[in-house]
Amino acid sequence: MKQAIILFNLGGPDSLNAVRPFLFNLFCDKRIISLPNPLRFLLAKFISAKRESTAQKIYEQIGGKSPILENTKMQAEVLERELNRTFLSRSQTRITPERAKVFICMRYWHPLADEVVKNVKQFDPDEVILLPLYPQYSTTTTLSSIENWQKNAKKHGLKCNAKTIHHYHDNKDFIEAHVNLTTKYYKLASKIGKPRILFSAHSLPLSVIKKGDPYALQVEETVKLIVKKINIKDLDWSICYQSKIGPIKWLEPSTENELLRAKADGVPVVLSPISFVSEHSETLVELDMEYKAMIKDEYYFRVPTLSTDPVFIKCLVNLCINHS
Structure with missing residues (x-):
């Protein structure tokens, strides 16, 4: 059985030019600003334009872009390796096909759900596990990511058994x-x-x-x-x-x-x-x-964030294996 783990994170601009569209995507989310469209669209345009310069100055201090994608990639690589190592150790044979593949899905900047769903569909998993990198559940983060994923999965006809890990704040x-x-x-x-x-x-x-x-x-x-x-x-x-x-x-x-x-x-x-x-x-x-x-x-x-801390990765591995 092939398992696709979708690792959700916020995302961040990958250049100073990406700051305004990133902010627009953020403030156009109905889970962030609950106004109906076109009001939400217009307000998101206004806020992203107004905050662009301030936000660019923030990112200039850390190399002109957000490091969140690189950091999430490190987490995804370690999680995938540990998951497959666990599956292999439990297997009756010495050789098994790849069991788990981890896909990163960012909410407000690339890789976005629309493109990630296509890659997951190509992988053709038997099971999809939605795993937010938000330990505590919120409608503004966890629910927003899950709803957006489900909308794009339906759009591209991704049909397979999907399980959601909503939170692990007390794991x-x-x-x-x-x-x-x-x-x-x-x-x-x-x-x-x-x-x-x-x-x-x-x-x-x-x-x-x-x-x-x-x-x-x-x-x-x-x-x-x-x-x-x-x-x-x-x-x-x-x-x-x-x-x-x-x-x-x-x-x-x-x-x-x-x-x-x-x-x-x-x-x-x-x-x-x-x-x-x-x-x-x-x-x-x-x-x-x-x-x-x-x-x-x-x-x-x-204190640094948990990042690829072995005990935290163990938490994520067990969440994927023992999901219900």
């Missing part, structure tokens, strides 16, 4: 991977003083949460499980939210405010990006440059 291997990395940086920070761990997640408008989106609850559950497993008495920690845009109310407290509070308290900060599993502009610029500048260098310890 034991996912939690363990975070515990291992966070503990490592906590020990480094402890040489200066008693650290405060800031678990930073991408923010969401409160209006989305009020409609029943479970994202914030799942972020909280993830963090509580990590804190419990770290098992340090009187651990100083906080959940905070980053990457807010626009004047509407978003999830709080903001990462920026929590950093200012830590600075005022004179404690070293261990900052863990809890909702991102790949490095991109919101970790490499926001966390590593903008937020780091707010704290003295020796007081700021940024």
Whole structure:
């Protein structure tokens, strides 16, 4: 049986010229802006034009493009290798055909669902597994990617058994991977003083949460499980939210405010990006440059994203094998 794993991620511009169309695709998503068309289309045109220059300056700081595709490719390669190694070890014969192939599908820039569906159809799998690189479920990320995939699968006549992994915010291997990395940086920070761990997640408008989106609850559950497993008495920690845009109310407290509070308290900060599993502009610029500048260098310890961490890859492998 051949298995196609569709690895969903946000995507990012691959050049400065791609910034405006990337932003347009983002803001034209009905799961991001719920206005009906043509209003949503016109608003997306306006916002993408207005934000283009600001966003280009962000990407200029990291080489003129987003690194998210390269990072996701590394994750896909390791996941595919480990999946096929697992299938081979379980096989009764010494030689088996390729069992699993991992396809990357970005939501707002290439490779987009329309082109990925065609490649999957050519691969002709017996089963498709939809695996978002969003550990916590949100209508703005997980659901948006799945709906877009299903629309394109129908358009191109991709008909095979499809299973969806909606979230893994409480998966034991996912939690363990975070515990291992966070503990490592906590020990480094402890040489200066008693650290405060800031678990930073991408923010969401409160209006989305009020409609029943479970994202914030799942972020909280993830963090509580990590804190419990770290098992340090009187651990100083906080959940905070980053990457807010626009004047509407978003999830709080903001990462920026929590950093200012830590600075005022004179404690070293261990900052863990809890909702991102790949490095991109919101970790490499926001966390590593903008937020780091707010704290003295020796007081700021940024935990890397899980990326190709072996325990995290083990989590993804088991999700693909044990899906239901």
